[in-house]
Amino acid sequence: MVKVAKFGGSSLANTRQFQKVKAIIEADSTRQIVVVSALGKSQVTDDKITDLLYILYAHMKHGVSYADLWQTIAARFMTVKTELGLQFPMEEALGKLYQEIQKETVSEDYLVSRGEYLTALLMSEYLGFTFVDAKEIIRYGYDGKIDYLATASQFQVYRKKYAKILVPGFYGAYPNQQIKLMSRGGSDVTGAILARVAQATLYENWTDVSGILLADPRLIDRPERVSFATYQELQELSFMGANVLHEEAILPVQEVKIPIQIKNTNCPQDPGTLISETAQTTRHNITGIAGKKGYIALVLGKRQMISEIGFLYRAMEIIKNHEIFIEYILSGYDNVAIILPKKEVELSLYQLMAELKATLHLDSLEILEDIALVVVVGRSAGKNVNLSANVLGILGAAGIDVGLVSQSTAELNIVLGVKRSDFAQTIQKLYAGLVKGGDA
Missing domain, CATH: 3.40.1160.10 (Acetylglutamate kinase-like)
Structure with a gap:
C-alpha cells in the first residue's frame, strides 16, 4: 500500500x-x-x-x-x-x-x-x-x-x-x-x-480546508462539508471556481480509479472528502453550489436556424479562429447563446460580432454583458427529479432573473446565467433553499 x-x-x-x-x-x-x-x-x-x-x-x-x-x-x-x-x-x-x-x-x-x-x-x-x-x-x-x-x-x-x-x-x-x-x-x-x-x-x-464545502465560505457562513463526491462532480465544481483541487488533477487518477482524499493539514483528524468513481448518497443529494463571474453571452438569432446544417459548427469555427474559449452553448429553435470569458473576448469583440453576422447571415446578434455562471451539482438525476424546478422556483421567489439555463443529462448539473450583481445572492438563496430548507 x-x-x-x-x-x-x-x-x-x-x-x-x-x-x-x-x-x-x-x-x-x-x-x-x-x-x-x-x-x-x-x-x-x-x-x-x-x-x-x-x-x-x-x-x-x-x-x-x-x-x-x-x-x-x-x-x-x-x-x-x-x-x-x-x-x-x-x-x-x-x-x-x-x-x-x-x-x-x-x-x-x-x-x-x-x-x-x-x-x-x-x-x-x-x-x-x-x-x-x-x-x-x-x-x-x-x-x-x-x-x-x-x-x-x-x-x-x-x-x-x-x-x-x-x-x-x-x-x-x-x-x-x-x-x-x-x-x-x-x-x-x-x-x-x-x-x-x-x-x-x-x-x-x-x-x-477539511474537504469540499457545499458553497464558498466567503458567501455562506460555515457551509456544510461534503463527505463523498465523484470525480465528475469534483471536476465540475473545480471548473466552476470551487477552490479545492486543480481541475486537471482529476483525470490522471480517474482513468485508473485511484481515490482522492481532500484533507486539512491544520486538522488532520478531520475525515475530509473522499472522491471516487461512485459516491454514497448524501442527505441533500447536493455536492456543491459554485460559480464564477466575468462572462458575456452572444445570442445569435436566425429564423429556422435549427434546420440549417452546420450552422453551429461555422459559428464555433469563427470563434476558434479568434482563439477564444467557449464556456457553454445553449441552443434554441431559432437562437443560440454562446457564453464566453469576458477577458478573452474584450479586444476582439466587435470584430468577432461582425464576422458572425456577415458569415452566418444572422437576423439578430445580441450581447448579454456582466454575466455570472452558477452551477448546482447534484448526485443522480433519478434521485433529483424536482431539483431543477426547485432551483428555478427558489430564484424566482427571490426575484432573481435567470437569463440562461443549461442542464446535463447524466449527473444532475444545472448551470445558471445570472447578472453579476446577483451572483452572491443567487448562491446564498440556493444554499438556503436546497441545503437549509428555508430563506437566506
Missing part, C-alpha cells in the same frame, strides 16, 4: 506548518511519496513565494529594481531553514539563483519553479526523504502534453533506488530538460500524475 501526499502552499507557509506536515507523514508509513508546493503566506499581509517570483520576473524583464523583492524571497527561505536547524546550504543555492537572475537569461518558467524547488529541498531534509527534481520525473512532449510512458519509466528508476521520495510540484521538463511550468495550482496535477505512475492506493491532497 502506497499513498501519495501532496501539500499546498498554506501547509508550507512557515516553520509551524512544516512541523505539522512532518507529524502527518510520520503518522502513516504508507505515505511514501510526497509532493510540495512553494512556501505560502505565513501571515495575512505576506505574499506567496510563487507570486513574488512572478513579480520579480516582470521587474527583471522591464528593468525595474528587484533588490528589495529578492531580499524578501530569500529571507522567507532562510527563516525556515534556520528555525528548523536544517543543514541544506540555502545561502549557496540562493546565491546561485541570484547570479542567474542577474544574467537576465533565465526563463519565467525556470525562475518561478524555483519556489517549489527550494521548498522541496528544505522539506526533504526535514522529513528524511530523498529529494528528486520534478524535471527528472515529470516528462512532457514538445506538444506540451504529459508523456506518461516516459514519466512512468523515470519514476520507476528512482522508486527502485529510494523507499521514500519527495518531489517539487508545479513543473516538469521537455525532452531537452527545459523546465515546463504548469498552470497555477499545478502541484495538484503533479501529485495526481505521480499517484498514477506509482499505482498508489490513495492520493491525499492536503490543504487548509
